[in-house]
Amino acid sequence: MPVSSPAEVPASASVRLRLAALARAAALAIRGVVGLDAGPAGMSMTASEGLRVDGVVCAALPDGRYHVSVHLVAAMVALRPLADAVRTRVERDVAIAGLADRLGPVDIAVEDVQVRTEAGS
Amino acid sequence: MILLLRALMRLLGFLLLIALALVGLGFALAALFGDELGVQLDGSSVGRWLERLEGDGTQVLEAVIGGGMVLLGLLLLIGALAPRRERRAVLEQGEDGTLDARRRPLAQMFTALAERTRGVTHAKAKLRLGRQVRHGRLVLRAERPRTTESSAVREAVRSNVGELAAAFGLKTRVQAPLGRRGRRVQ
Numbered sequence A: 001m002p003v004s005s006p007a008e009v010p011a012s013a014s015v016r017l018r019l020a021a022l023a024r025a026a027a028l029a030i031r032g033v034v035g036l037d038a039g040p041a042g043m044s045m046t047a048s049e050g051l052r053v054d055g056v057v058c059a060a061l062p063d064g065r066y067h068v069s070v071h072l073v074a075a076m077v078a079l080r081p082l083a084d085a086v087r088t089r090v091e092r093d094v095a096i097a098g099l100a101d102r103l104g105p106v107d108i109a110v111e112d113v114q115v116r117t118e119a120g121s
Numbered sequence B: 001m002i003l004l005l006r007a008l009m010r011l012l013g014f015l016l017l018i019a020l021a022l023v024g025l026g027f028a029l030a031a032l033f034g035d036e037l038g039v040q041l042d043g044s045s046v047g048r049w050l051e052r053l054e055g056d057g058t059q060v061l062e063a064v065i066g067g068g069m070v071l072l073g074l075l076l077l078i079g080a081l082a083p084r085r086e087r088r089a090v091l092e093q094g095e096d097g098t099l100d101a102r103r104r105p106l107a108q109m110f111t112a113l114a115e116r117t118r119g120v121t122h123a124k125a126k127l128r129l130g131r132q133v134r135h136g137r138l139v140l141r142a143e144r145p146r147t148t149e150s151s152a153v154r155e156a157v158r159s160n161v162g163e164l165a166a167a168f169g170l171k172t173r174v175q176a177p178l179g180r181r182g183r184r185v186q
Helices: A015-028 A079-096 B002-037 B045-056 B060-081 B103-115 B150-167
Strands: A033-036 A045-048 A051-054 A056-060 A066-075 A103-114 B089-094 B097-101 B122-129 B136-143 B170-175
Touching: A015 A033, A015 A045, A015 A051, A015 A056, A015 A066, A015 A079, A051 A056, A066 A079, A079 A103, A079 B089, A079 B097, A103 B103, B002 B060, B097 B103, B103 B122, B103 B136, B103 B150, B136 B150, B150 B170
Parallel strands: A045 A056, A066 A103, A103 B097, B136 B170
Antiparallel strands: A033 A066, A045 A051, A056 A066, B089 B097, B122 B136
């Protein structure tokens, strides 16, 4: 079942799944992120215990932390500030959830760009 | 091309495995129950073919088939060993993580930036990424009306996309041919 909010993930769920849900919500809260993308084969996701977070890949590191990759669809904005904003928001939300020590590097992968047409802008 | 080879490799690999299993089964049955089943190579067409090969050396047909099989084997190896991950344009890579983008949306961004340039009627970006990180080539075709100088358009487009292209380590080439009739100037 796809997860759209961290509230849908039970507290007993794995840290991996909780981190993924937090990262997804954090990324979507940033202006300039149009959406998250699980890729053409739907492989860019984190699944555990029957739940699935699309667009975020959470992988365990040897030191006990988790490497988070956020696969996003961006608006036509500067990418570096966008990535910084997403990282900062993910770090903040993860810290609020008490999982700061489990968060490793956060990769930002731009899977698509939504270029607004003249008629739509 | 690589995708095609990969699909071909999967299909042929599957068919070859079935063929190999059937041949193996046939040989096993012939070895175990050859006499009861009446399998005899002496005097059969296979036996005669083997005798001809041994007697006259390599024949043209056999050489072509052999060469074809070697070529097929090489193609299958390429399909099996070619890198599976698509090349991505990396903007930054550090301890905090990586920021990268797929080729197609990045080309869309360059197209959109070029089309926003004054005097450009239509633009198209072609992006080729190198094997190494932060290596690639961007070719931008920005069409212009007769009233605009080619060099001015090239310069303006270069100034619009230059920063982003440099951030991704792309070598940029801008072409500014005359546009087709009916296309509007930005």
